[in-house]
Amino acid sequence: MNLGEIRAEVSRRMDDTSNVRYSVGRIEQAINQGQRIFAFLTLAIERSAAFNLAANTVWYNVLDTLADWVAPLRVEDSSSRRIRPATIRQLDALSRMWRADTAATGPTRYGMVGTDLMFVHPAPDGAGVALTLKYAALPAELTVDGDTPEIRAQYHISLADYACFFLKLPEGGQELPEALEYWRRFQEAVATENQFCRDRAQQARYDTLPPDLEPIDIRKLIQEATRGPNNAAA
Amino acid sequence: MDLTTPLLNLLPSLYADAWGSLEHWTQAEIWAYADEAVQRLAREFPLQPEVDTSLATAAGTGEYALPAGHVGVIAVAAADRALRLATAAEMDAYHRDWKTEQLTPQWYVLDTVGTGVIRLALVPADIEALAITRYRLPATLAAASPTITAPGILQDYVAFAVLESAWKRQGDAQQPEVAEFAGQVATLLVSAMRAIWRG
Numbered sequence: 001m002n003l004g005e006i007r008a009e010v011s012r013r014m015d016d017t018s019n020v021r022y023s024v025g026r027i028e029q030a031i032n033q034g035q036r037i038f039a040f041l042t043l044a045i046e047r048s049a050a051f052n053l054a055a056n057t058v059w060y061n062v063l064d065t066l067a068d069w070v071a072p073l074r075v076e077d078s079s080s081r082r083i084r085p086a087t088i089r090q091l092d093a094l095s096r097m098w099r100a101d102t103a104a105t106g107p108t109r110y111g112m113v114g115t116d117l118m119f120v121h122p123a124p125d126g127a128g129v130a131l132t133l134k135y136a137a138l139p140a141e142l143t144v145d146g147d148t149p150e151i152r153a154q155y156h157i158s159l160a161d162y163a164c165f166f167l168k169l170p171e172g173g174q175e176l177p178e179a180l181e182y183w184r185r186f187q188e189a190v191a192t193e194n195q196f197c198r199d200r201a202q203q204a205r206y207d208t209l210p211p212d213l214e215p216i217d218i219r220k221l222i223q224e225a226t227r228g229p230n231n232a233a234a
Numbered sequence: 235m236d237l238t239t240p241l242l243n244l245l246p247s248l249y250a251d252a253w254g255s256l257e258h259w260t261q262a263e264i265w266a267y268a269d270e271a272v273q274r275l276a277r278e279f280p281l282q283p284e285v286d287t288s289l290a291t292a293a294g295t296g297e298y299a300l301p302a303g304h305v306g307v308i309a310v311a312a313a314d315r316a317l318r319l320a321t322a323a324e325m326d327a328y329h330r331d332w333k334t335e336q337l338t339p340q341w342y343v344l345d346t347v348g349t350g351v352i353r354l355a356l357v358p359a360d361i362e363a364l365a366i367t368r369y370r371l372p373a374t375l376a377a378a379s380p381t382i383t384a385p386g387i388l389q390d391y392v393a394f395a396v397l398e399s400a401w402k403r404q405g406d407a408q409q410p411e412v413a414e415f416a417g418q419v420a421t422l423l424v425s426a427m428r429a430i431w432r433g
Contacts, residue, residue, distance in 0.1 A: 029243045033390055040387045041426055059285050063383055070385055071430050088309045088367065092316040099365070100314040113308055114280025114369055115385055115431050138386045169397075169416070170247040172409040180415070211429035 001156035004145030006031055009160040014167060022167050028142065034162030034186065035139050035149050039070075042193045043136035043201070043210040045150050046073060051131045053106060058099050058123045063116040066135065071208035072118075073201070074134040075110050083120075083131065085207045086111045091121055098122075107131070136208065151193070158189035237268060238380045240389040241396070248400055249407070258407035259400055261377060269375040271395030271420070272382065277305055278424060279432040280369035281384055287365050291358035296333060300350050303370040310342045310352070313362040317342045317354070325355050332356055387423065394420040 001009075007027050011017045019027070039045045049066055062069050075083045086109040091098040098121050106129035107120035120131075139150040149156050161182045168179035190213070197210045241264060242253075248264070250256040256264070275281055286301050291312060300307075310317045320341040325332040332355045339354035339362075346353045352366070372382050382388070394416045401413035 023246075026243075026246050033393070036387060037390055037423070040390075040423070043430075061284075061383070063385065068386065070387070088316075092309070092318075096316040097314055098316070099311055113367060114283030116383075117280070117283035117285070117367075166247075169412060170249070172401075172412040176412060176415075183419075208430060211426040213426075 001148070001153070002145060003028065003031065003142040003147045003149075006149075006156060006160050006163070007145075009157070010163045010167070013160065013164050026167065027163055030163035030166040031149075031159050032139075032141050033166065034159045035142070035151060037162070038151055038155065038158065038186075038190055038193070039137070039139050041190050041211065041213065042151075042197045043070065043073075043208065044152065044193055044197050045137045045139055046134060047137040048132060048134045051133045053120065053124050053129045053131065055126050056102055056123050058119050058121070060118045060120075061116050062118050062133075066133070066137075068137040068140070069116060070136040070138060072110075072112060072133060072135050073206040073208060074204070075207070076132040076134075077106055077108075078130055078132075080132070083107055083110050085109070086121070088113070088119070091119075105129075136210075155189050155193060158186050161186040161189070235384055235386065235388060236381050237375060237389060237392060238377070240393060241265070241268060241380075244393050244396060247397060258405055259403070264396060264400065265376050265380075267396040267399035268392050270399070271392050272375055272384075272388070273371055274395075275388075275391065275424065275427070276369065276371050279428055280306075280308070281388075281431075282372050282382075283308070283367070283369050285365050285367050286370075287363060289364040289366065291339070291354065291360070291362045291364060293359055293361065294336060294357060296355070296357040297346065297351055297353045298364070300352055301366070301368075301370070303372075304350065305369050305371055307342075307344060307352070307366060307368050309367040311365045311367075312339055312354070312358075314365075319344070320355065322346050322353075329356070387427070391420055391423045391427070394423070 010027050011019060014022055016022050051065060077083055088111060101122035102125035103122040104125055106124040107122060109121045111119050142149060149159060165179050165182035165186060168175050194210050194213050201209045245251060248256060248259065253261045288301055289298055317339060318341050320343055322343055322345050325343060335356050336359040337356040339356060339358050341355040343353040343355055373379060375382060398413045398417035398420060401409040401416065
């Protein structure tokens, strides 16, 4: 499905094919939001990019270069050899002066702190050294009718579920159960793809796995949200 | 990331099509909800990690105030030399005069007085550049300062956090059950962020 088709599906479900109550822009924003959340909870979108290192530099903020960055999956040096992740504590144990180490060939280890602070060891001692970062990414915005979501085709319809949920949520009251039903369908798709991506990431020995969604009971979220004022289920 | 457009896109969910037509909230309130959500998030994990190099040791001075907006220390190095974390009790057991004897520092202590001070052990005898890998609170978000460096998913977390705060607020637009669910979606996103970025 493309953006135009998903939007038409949403308008049909909302009984608003003339886009009077729910504007085209509002529906498209909800579809894009749904794709971002889907991609983030599953780490389903993978991209590869060259990342240039600076001489004698250990620390890098990856978001300054890769605006769609989420997390590293696999890092390779310029000879396509895999570079393994390490923690700061591990490098401290290796050598207390690891921050000052340099090598002509560049790093053999890398690590992440928080959202985007990357460190490498040893730092390259000259310019022209680059890593290949394979990373989990957020999708590009869908802007024209022909744009196709980057998540797998069988889940494109889930973006219509999400959009319906997000558009109906503010109406509350008697509309809330219908909104939550769309959310439940979206979350089921997320859970299925999340499990697929986790299995795939484990097989590929990726450095970051998709988050484990099992402990989060989506059904309980929905039940709690639909309880009445006296804690009775709606 | 500029949060101006994401918050503007949120207005239809708040029954308005422009900031001027918001009936139950003000623009300042919505931005305050967004800022509060981001500040809360920044305490959960390194949302904006950095290596702070603003401090340098001075000979004879063991205690230094941590930089503004400090949340947590991840690692400390002096002149590229990794320092080990220790507690005041451990240093007391190791060396009676750890607060006065001058030598090359090998440890850093964070529990000598309050939470805004770092103490080096032993006391520095020379000037060395300190590199504190840390996470900090981001700058306050407002209509006049709407940008923050963070992954794109932040805008979606902020959207649900703002909706939760707005619908929870006492008044004609209060919708507690909808606010509760918006909050749960924000919590779901935070759980995922924690799993991916806390390490």
